[in-house]
Amino acid sequence: MIRSMNVHNNEFIYKDLAFIDDEQAKKLNNVIVEPEDVLLNITGASVARCCIVHNRVLPARVNQHVSIVRVNKEYILPIFLSYQFTNDSYQRLMRNVATSGGATREAITKQQIEEYEIIVPPIELQNRFNTYVQQIEQQKFLLQQSLSEFQQNFESLMQKAFKGELFPDAG
Incomplete structure (x- = not known):
């Protein structure tokens, strides 16, 4: 189980990975991580941190604080998107989005992610x-x-x- 503490900017931290059994994993079929997925923290103090998942951590799932961004590699490479997301300007943009709307907690929604304009x-x-x-x-x-x-x-x-x-x- 990949949690927000594992996702840092352009770096996946293996420390404190959570482990789940096969039965728990089956219940989380909607959050299966695939090779080269871009992981984006979407809540809390670590909001907007982003990295690419490494094959050696798979099979894996993400918890509710991490979003999976899966790219079409014909148009954009995961590494390029990850570095774009972790660029200082983009980090500021995402943190501003996360704190807009008067929410008491920093959060980025799926819709907001889908609406981000990216350079391709x-x-x-x-x-x-x-x-x-x-x-x-x-x-x-x-x-x-x-x-x-x-x-x-x-x-x-x-x-x-x-x-x-x-x-x-x-x-």
Whole structure:
């Protein structure tokens, strides 16, 4: 069960996923998540956060705080829509919509989502955008990996320094 706490801007957070059994899942056939669906938080403080679901979390359902936006990939790619939804200007627009109408709680309705105007460039440009995003994500992954290794090495050196193992002949 995917909840709003799992949906962050262009990032799916696996922490605290809720698990349901097959019987519960059958009761939720109207909220089945499919590969590359765009997930959009539609209520509460996390309203307007958006990401694409990853295959490794499937099969899944969403709760009432998350909307599934399924695209026609002949016209718009999920990655392009997700990044469009998470653009600062679009985030402001969605938060303004969520707080309009005098509601006491932030919420976006299905009708409001359907009425959003989106930019749909030629699919070739979207494919190029997708390629750039993948390259950037790969670079981010490699940098995070390097940072983690650096941190481990630094901590190891600090432990050796405090134990006096760095310069055993000094003193």
